[in-house]
Amino acid sequence: MTNRLIAAAAAAALAAAPAAAQTIAITGGTVHPISGPAIPNGTVIIQNGRITAVGAGVAIPAGAVRIDATGKTVTPGLFESSTNLALVEVGSVDASADFQFEDDEDQVAAAFNVADGINPRSMVIPVTRIAGVTTVVSRPSGGLIAGQGLAFDLIGDRVDEMAIRSPIAMYGSVSENEQEAAGGGTRGGLFMRLREVLEDARAWARNPQGFERGETREFSASRLDLAALQPVLRGELPLVLEAHRATDIQAALRVADEYGLKLIISGGTEGWMVAGDLARARVPVLVKVLRNLPESFESLGARYDNAALLRRAGVQVAITTGETFKAFNLRQEAGNAVAYGLPYEEALRAVTLYPAQIFGVADRYGTLEPGKVANVVVWDGDPLELTTDVEHVIIRGREVPRVSRETLLRDRYMNLDENVRSYRQP
Amino acid sequence: MKRALSALALAAVAAACSQGQARPADRPAPQGASQRPADAFPSTYRPLPSSPTVIRGGTVMTAAGQVIPNGQVLMVNGRIAAVGQTVDAPAGAVVVDATGKWVTPGVIDTHSHLGAFGTPGVQAHSDGNEATNPNTAEVWVEHSVWPQDPGFTRALEGGITSLQILPGSANLFGGRSVTLKNVPSRTVQGMKFPGAPYGLKMACGENPKRVYGQRGGPSTRMGNVAGYRTAWIRAADYRRRMDRGGSAGGSGGSAGSGESGGSNGSGGTPPSRDLELETLAGVLRGEILVHNHCYRADEMAQMIDISREFGFRIRSFHHGVEAYKIRDLMARDSISGSLWADWWGFKMEALDFTRANVAMVHQAGARAIVHSDDPTGIQKLNQEAAKAMQAGREAGIQVSENDALRWITANAAWALGIHDQVGTLEPGKQADVVVWSHNPFSVYARADRVYIDGALIFDRMDPSRQPQTDFELGLLPGGTSND
Numbered sequence: 001m002t003n004r005l006i007a008a009a010a011a012a013a014l015a016a017a018p019a020a021a022q023t024i025a026i027t028g029g030t031v032h033p034i035s036g037p038a039i040p041n042g043t044v045i046i047q048n049g050r051i052t053a054v055g056a057g058v059a060i061p062a063g064a065v066r067i068d069a070t071g072k073t074v075t076p077g078l079f080e081s082s083t084n085l086a087l088v089e090v091g092s093v094d095a096s097a098d099f100q101f102e103d104d105e106d107q108v109a110a111a112f113n114v115a116d117g118i119n120p121r122s123m124v125i126p127v128t129r130i131a132g133v134t135t136v137v138s139r140p141s142g143g144l145i146a147g148q149g150l151a152f153d154l155i156g157d158r159v160d161e162m163a164i165r166s167p168i169a170m171y172g173s174v175s176e177n178e179q180e181a182a183g184g185g186t187r188g189g190l191f192m193r194l195r196e197v198l199e200d201a202r203a204w205a206r207n208p209q210g211f212e213r214g215e216t217r218e219f220s221a222s223r224l225d226l227a228a229l230q231p232v233l234r235g236e237l238p239l240v241l242e243a244h245r246a247t248d249i250q251a252a253l254r255v256a257d258e259y260g261l262k263l264i265i266s267g268g269t270e271g272w273m274v275a276g277d278l279a280r281a282r283v284p285v286l287v288k289v290l291r292n293l294p295e296s297f298e299s300l301g302a303r304y305d306n307a308a309l310l311r312r313a314g315v316q317v318a319i320t321t322g323e324t325f326k327a328f329n330l331r332q333e334a335g336n337a338v339a340y341g342l343p344y345e346e347a348l349r350a351v352t353l354y355p356a357q358i359f360g361v362a363d364r365y366g367t368l369e370p371g372k373v374a375n376v377v378v379w380d381g382d383p384l385e386l387t388t389d390v391e392h393v394i395i396r397g398r399e400v401p402r403v404s405r406e407t408l409l410r411d412r413y414m415n416l417d418e419n420v421r422s423y424r425q426p
Numbered sequence: 427m428k429r430a431l432s433a434l435a436l437a438a439v440a441a442a443c444s445q446g447q448a449r450p451a452d453r454p455a456p457q458g459a460s461q462r463p464a465d466a467f468p469s470t471y472r473p474l475p476s477s478p479t480v481i482r483g484g485t486v487m488t489a490a491g492q493v494i495p496n497g498q499v500l501m502v503n504g505r506i507a508a509v510g511q512t513v514d515a516p517a518g519a520v521v522v523d524a525t526g527k528w529v530t531p532g533v534i535d536t537h538s539h540l541g542a543f544g545t546p547g548v549q550a551h552s553d554g555n556e557a558t559n560p561n562t563a564e565v566w567v568e569h570s571v572w573p574q575d576p577g578f579t580r581a582l583e584g585g586i587t588s589l590q591i592l593p594g595s596a597n598l599f600g601g602r603s604v605t606l607k608n609v610p611s612r613t614v615q616g617m618k619f620p621g622a623p624y625g626l627k628m629a630c631g632e633n634p635k636r637v638y639g640q641r642g643g644p645s646t647r648m649g650n651v652a653g654y655r656t657a658w659i660r661a662a663d664y665r666r667r668m669d670r671g672g673s674a675g676g677s678g679g680s681a682g683s684g685e686s687g688g689s690n691g692s693g694g695t696p697p698s699r700d701l702e703l704e705t706l707a708g709v710l711r712g713e714i715l716v717h718n719h720c721y722r723a724d725e726m727a728q729m730i731d732i733s734r735e736f737g738f739r740i741r742s743f744h745h746g747v748e749a750y751k752i753r754d755l756m757a758r759d760s761i762s763g764s765l766w767a768d769w770w771g772f773k774m775e776a777l778d779f780t781r782a783n784v785a786m787v788h789q790a791g792a793r794a795i796v797h798s799d800d801p802t803g804i805q806k807l808n809q810e811a812a813k814a815m816q817a818g819r820e821a822g823i824q825v826s827e828n829d830a831l832r833w834i835t836a837n838a839a840w841a842l843g844i845h846d847q848v849g850t851l852e853p854g855k856q857a858d859v860v861v862w863s864h865n866p867f868s869v870y871a872r873a874d875r876v877y878i879d880g881a882l883i884f885d886r887m888d889p890s891r892q893p894q895t896d897f898e899l900g901l902l903p904g905g906t907s908n909d
Binding site: 089090091092093124273290291292293294295296297299300301324325326328329331332335336338339384385386387388389406407409410413414416 | 545546547548576577580632750751753754768769770771772773774777778779780781782786801802805806809812813815816819820821867868869870871872897898901902
């Protein structure tokens with residue numbers, strides 16, 4: 001119910017947004033439209049929050065605000081596909097954290113949608129977007145089934161306006177972290193439990209009225225959770241499962257096949273070892289690149305070229321930081337993927353177009369093409385380089401100020417004189 | 427690679443021994459109260475065999491102010507013999523073509539827990555926090571270090587040649603640190619950096635009061651400070667009594683506290699040896715360097731006052747998310763800052779970060795250091811330094827690549843008290859050298875070759891020069907892709 005309302009409101013907001021947005025012409029830069037080869041001395045026109053033209057020698061509308069990008073690089077805004085952004089302010093302050101539905105004895109929280117906890121005024125949003133990250137999928141964490149996440153743009157002060165789609169996916173985990181609480185301490189138990197919940201959701205859907213009248217058997221998850229799993233069983237809502245060991249990924253593929261689920265693997269540390277299986281099943285993987293240590297017994301095969309090897313085998317890969325406070329390091333992850341064998345253009349796609357495709361919003365996101373939402377970044381060099389500055393960030397056609405709590409603290413403390421520093425600056 | 431001549435290998439060994447305090451194993455340790463902490467668990471590190479080697483054609487960044495395009499570095503007997511546009515290489519020297527590459531000193535991390543919190547991170551490998559008492563100055567982290575931690579070889583692939591292993595931050599006094607050469611070894615003794623001073627890990631703020639708040643305290647920041655001061659009072663007393671009663675103990679390197687040479691009390695036998703107080707007294711003598719985990723500016727200022735009260739020096743504040751707020755105080759007291767480029771948000775005392783922290787501390791004239799505290803971050807300290815450099819430039823602070831390189835080499839070496847031996851490419855220093863595929867501040871840069879004391883310890887192009895830990899051997903039999 002809530003979700004449907006938010007989705008409807010999001011569509012309305014997108015339609016309504018243009019009133020506030022300017023006409024912007026970004027000229028002279030090397031444009032990476034992602035949908036095609038780079039365009040030297042290209043122009044990007046933005047009107048009413050949408051991209052209206054991209055190319056060389058494009059006519060500039062009268063009255064357009066011009067951004068001279070000569071010598072610069074222009075790309076779509078980066079898309080972080082796995083974060084708890086806007087769901088936590090300070091990691092150790094529990095009351096500020098809204099991504100985990102705890103005290104759930106059955107480890108199934110399918111009905112939990114994080115959307116109502118999204119804080120558009122999160123101080124983490126500005127520090128992230130000034131690094132060129134314009135769009136995120138913010139997700140629940142914890143438990144066998146953690147709940148539902150949403151995609152949103154990092155601009156606005158109402159979640160229903162910011163949302164791109166809510167819910168955008170169901171989240172779960174078959175990692176070792178869940179074994180104790182949800183799997184009787186075992187891998188097999190985790191998958192048994194996952195199948196039990198899916199079976200119960202099917203059974204509930206066959207006779208929901210009977211359930212209300214108490215005519216059905218007992219189910220292993222709550223009515224709300226079983227109802228929330230229906231779009232997953234219909235293959236409409238993707239199930240993002242965190243899995244790391246090669247055999248866990250294969251077991252997840254079997255469950256997806258048995259129940260006709262639209263599966264996305266998150267983490268996939270040993271994915272390179274079962275890349276063929278993933279490619280054949282057309283299951284994409286959300287990869288954190290900077291993970292090469294055998295941190296646990298489910299990640300003994302961790303290596304930096306996981307993304308490159310998966311891609312080479314034909315698996316669609318989105319690159320993610322997996323971080324919340326440091327989601328601004330998305331380009332560093334992508335750059336390292338290149339250092340470890342992923343072709344450069346593929347790395348760019350893995351933080352723009354591919355996450356948009358994986359989450360089914362590529363009609364509006366992921367490339368610089370007419371009709372797409374105007375999330376555009378101007379960089380003073382290679383977007384994946386750490387020494388490249390972000391010069392302009394445009395989200396939904398509006399340029400966002402390059403200010404965050406972090407830059408405000410920096411500027412305040414440039415002067416250590418208490419009499420100057422400690423007072424409000426006009 | 428050709429094997430080094432045995433004569434050269436012997437020469438390299440001699441060089442390592444003469445500069446350090448490594449004691450021949452057969453010399454009996456002195457007995458009694460005068461026994462010095464450095465006598466126990468001596469380093470058995472010996473540089474691996476090496477041949478005279480000249481690296482030429484690359485851009486040499488010395489971290490001592492020079493950037494030499496198409497420069498040359500000569501390593502002989504484990505030492506930097508010459509650096510310049512051209513060097514006089516001896517006949518028969520191994521020539522390494524670094525055309526199109528970059529050459530820097532080995533990277534040094536002041537804050538690692540490799541081996542103490544080993545990988546995989548199972549409970550059985552959790553050996554970094556002796557969280558049984560807020561003061562465990564008596565523990566030495568080297569007794570927890572597992573040399574087969576795969577993190578060491580991963581760090582080596584990232585150009586790390588020396589690193590300080592610290593106890594964790596659960597305690598006010600976490601124990602003694604150890605500085606290692608990042609070489610494969612059966613034992614931690616075989617990694618110990620010869621002659622490197624010990625460090626003492628201290629911790630401020632949230633961690634100790636969280637760990638002990640329900641276990642008898644401290645439960646507050648004021649409780650933390652009382653804990654430090656109580657311990658230093660006992661340590662000063664121990665040192666006085668030990669110096670008075672000890673035979674040849676001496677008090678070399680005294681920090682001039684005003685606590686020494688007190689006239690109260692008289693004669694008497696020296697106190698029995700106390701491991702906890704021995705370490706703290708070592709700090710008061712200036713022999714052991716204080717490495718202080720501390721996030722908030724106001725707490726760092728308190729710690730500076732405590733150091734002044736008891737007459738010791740803080741060598742480095744670690745993490746120092748708010749170091750930029752008291753960068754002038756750090757510069758005044760010559761305290762370095764071992765900092766992250768951009769970690770923040772995980773707790774209240776890590777809230778007030780700015781990405782310009784490192785550059786602002788640098789600009790104030792304090793020694794800025796980029797540290798990791800992380801088995802992944804340590805592999806990419808060059809990237810962390812690059813981000814901190816860029817953040818400084820965005821803030822309008824002049825930061826050269828030489829400056830940023832020093833954040834992960836020379837300044838780190840200073841914090842560990844090994845700056846006379848490593849940290850720059852200067853003649854006479856130990857030949858810890860990295861050859862990078864790209865400019866080290868590029869995200870695409872990878873360490874192609876890593877030399878430690880002139881010996882090629884890692885070569886990205888040669889699998890036979892890529893160390894593998896015992897743990898990883900045979901771990902994934904048949905573990906190949908099924909694509």
